[in-house]
Amino acid sequence: MARPLIADIDLDALRHNYAVARALAPQSRSMAVIKANAYGHGAVACAKALEAVAPAFAVASLEEAETLREAGIRHPILLLEGIFEVKELARVEALGLWQVVHSDWQFDAVMNYPAAQPLPVWLKLDSGMHRLGYDPESFVDRWSRLKAAHRRVRDLHLVSHFASADQSDTAQFEHQWRVIESIRQRLEAPLCIANSPATLAKPVTHGQWNRPGIMLYGSNPLESELPAGVSLKPVMTLRSRLIAVQSLQGGEPVGYGSRWHTSRPSRIGVVAAGYGDGYDRHAADGTPILVDGQRCPLVGRVSMDMLTVDISHLPEADIGSEAVLWGRGLSVDEVASHGDTIGYTLLTGLLPRVPRRYHSGA
Incomplete structure (x- = not known):
């Protein structure tokens, strides 16, 4: 697989x-x-x-x-x-x-x-x-x-x-x-x-x-909203899946350096994506990720091949659930802002090991 x-x-x-x-x-x-x-x-x-x-x-x-x-x-x-x-x-x-x-x-x-x-x-x-x-x-x-x-x-x-x-x-x-x-x-x-x-x-x-x-x-380069009547569509949707789910008690650390701790009993999803793929290691706790179409916060430091996301509010989410890192439904510009960077950096920084799959239409 x-x-x-x-x-x-x-x-x-x-x-x-x-x-x-x-x-x-x-x-x-x-x-x-x-x-x-x-x-x-x-x-x-x-x-x-x-x-x-x-x-x-x-x-x-x-x-x-x-x-x-x-x-x-x-x-x-x-x-x-x-x-x-x-x-x-x-x-x-x-x-x-x-x-x-x-x-x-x-x-x-x-x-x-x-x-x-x-x-x-x-x-x-x-x-x-x-x-x-x-x-x-x-x-x-x-x-x-x-x-x-x-x-x-x-x-x-x-x-x-x-x-x-x-x-x-x-x-x-x-x-x-x-x-x-x-x-x-x-x-x-x-x-x-x-x-x-x-x-x-x-x-x-x-x-x-x-x-x-x-x-x-599909990225908005302006500091403001796009002009009235102008609509851009995201061309790249970077998506992966949950490959593991951890059930933790309150007060448990997650990820390198124990930057983030659970504040209550929590379900933490592990996504197959990391800075070795071009996802920004500087992404802050709270950076949005879509899991099964629902917004979830990134928690803990991004690893080379994995990142972790709090899915406590999604009881149906489990191994195999889709995780969208940016693209359709989640602007790359919003994701970039959580790492104090810009959409250009994330898009151009996507590394060759990530397969590109081309298609037309939805």
Whole structure:
């Protein structure tokens, strides 16, 4: 009998969420961000599920793009961090990839590369996050030089990244937007700046291209509720089963370090899932888990292969009862909040030993 921990991946939910992103920005083209193995969901399967509707994909590295090409994905693929070594340009050209340029060594590599055809370049502006990209005046200079290099570069786009688009109202976002808009107007540059939060809540940022990521997988990246009328569906449901039930008296410790003790006679269910699978070891007592569809609190520290849950209020729950760690009926964002983290971390942190099972529909 196989270990019961499974990640169910609902590809219809993925397509629904992509349709939401597209409907929010009908004048933009929305490339689907499927970096980090599609946020833990499986990049090849997600790309194939979206290839009929998404005009392009975005990944973090050449290796991620190569995996998609080897699987038969022929759509344009943008390298969000560009190349990491000059020698990668040959593969970028051979695979027909788009690339971000954010540093002068990348700029020089593109300008000196003897490409058979001009290479698409997405030039990165540091509009205030101060992570990657050129300051505004340097950006204008590099843009002008790339624009003049007709035989080496084509399809120039301005790309930048917001540090706080997930927040309701911040001076930092307004500053970044003013910087971007001033450069856009000055250069008449096509934009790709709207990530998931901006796609959802900042329509002024919708450009020729948007790049939704985490929202495609059903997670809400905003600090607030989703906008009125917007509904995202969880794509991954991580589920397991109870593999043991302990009946304990009051005052008994549970788990490593005796962090939690029973306060009364209790039934404790043992779930086949742990930090060796990607479930957060920092999850606090009280983190919700669905057992047979009913909310139950996690109790005690998460182990490598198991965790424990108080099922005292569920007399029918027993060995074999289903346990949903996150997904349908239990938001990954709510679970993440109990470990002082975010849904991105849990989804991308799901380890390879957890089988992904793909399906469409309920």
